[in-house]
Amino acid sequence: MTDQMLSAPEYASATLAPSPNFGPRPDGQQAHLLILHYTGMPDDDQALSWLRNPASQVSCHYYVHQDGQILQLVSEGDRAWHAGVSSWQGITDINSCSIGIEIANPGHNYGYHAFPDIQVEAVKDLCQEIIRRHNIRAEHVLAHSDIAPDRKEDPGELFPWSYFAENGIGHYSAPKSLGDGRFFQLGDAGEPVAALQAMFQLYGYGCPQSGHFCELTCAVVRAFQRHFRPELVDGIADQSTIATLHELLMALQAPS
Ligand SMILES: [Zn+2]
Structure with a gap:
């Protein structure tokens, strides 16, 4: 109908x-x-x-x-x-x-x-x-x-x-400040990349869990940054990006 x-x-x-x-x-x-x-x-x-x-x-x-x-x-x-x-x-x-x-x-x-x-x-x-x-x-x-x-x-x-x-619209956590530390980028591979992909997937993103930081993973990181860490949108999963994602996941899981 x-x-x-x-x-x-x-x-x-x-x-x-x-x-x-x-x-x-x-x-x-x-x-x-x-x-x-x-x-x-x-x-x-x-x-x-x-x-x-x-x-x-x-x-x-x-x-x-x-x-x-x-x-x-x-x-x-x-x-x-x-x-x-x-x-x-x-x-x-x-x-x-x-x-x-x-x-x-x-x-x-x-x-x-x-x-x-x-x-x-x-x-x-x-x-x-x-x-x-x-x-x-x-x-x-x-x-x-x-x-x-x-x-x-x-x-x-x-x-x-x-x-x-x-104003009560959307899920949000103040982005963590930019800084040094370990980061992951296009071409990286291994367990930590798979763990990072799992975090993005848990939040909701259509992120592959291959353990390879592929073009699609890079696109997911950029999308996340545009929304939650807009200061720098570069597709590199730096500490600020990962920590901001972690905060959001913790907030989702906290009893309300
Ligand atoms: Zn559109």
């Missing part, structure tokens, strides 16, 4: 801009992940016409302009097509169990810049309501790059995750 196209926005301050690119969520599936994106296009017209063009086969639930205006393209109850090939905690059909928000920003290919305050506030308020409505756990608010580290870098290292955490 495919639901009707939206007739009214589900978020009070959103304006309807329906996209035909959606389907029903499979039986019994509900949104328990919230995925944040940037558009990665030079302007809104291009981004929106792409997200609303049947030929593109892509969409999102909400679109947030740089001036904070919000559009709703797909009903929260339906399955929008924003995640693509992706994985988290072993789940690969992310579209079926997530809500996707596109945040207007030209992205790394067209002049990536800081997200304006008014846009950040709009995304924050929207996320708070979605999290409340769908009971989304803190550690289930993710970047597109977290679930598709080898393909995506959005919303990128300029996204204000720490500010969002202060």
Whole structure:
């Protein structure tokens, strides 16, 4: 059963801009992940016409302009097509169990810049309501790059995750400061690399556990850094990266 196209926005301050690119969520599936994106296009017209063009086969639930205006393209109850090939905690059909928000920003290919305050506030308020409505756990608010580290870098290292955490959105631990110490990088191999890969996998990343620090492991480290240690995004698992990951894992396992 495919639901009707939206007739009214589900978020009070959103304006309807329906996209035909959606389907029903499979039986019994509900949104328990919230995925944040940037558009990665030079302007809104291009981004929106792409997200609303049947030929593109892509969409999102909400679109947030740089001036904070919000559009709703797909009903929260339906399955929008924003995640693509992706994985988290072993789940690969992310579209079926997530809500996707596109945040207007030209992205790394067209002049990536800081997200304006008014846009950040709009995304924050929207996320708070979605999290409340769908009971989304803190550690289930993710970047597109977290679930598709080898393909995506959005919303990128300029996204204000720490500010969002202060406002009750997302899982966060203050990043450990950069410094010396042992590190692992592309080409390294052995037990410690396998242990590191196991930590990333435990947190949720689709990280191979081969014991070889391969290109995909490097991409996972970069994705982690963009989200949790944005000061330096280089794909090298230094002490600061590993210690920050360790803190996050400990926080997840602590009784709440
Ligand atoms: Zn994306």
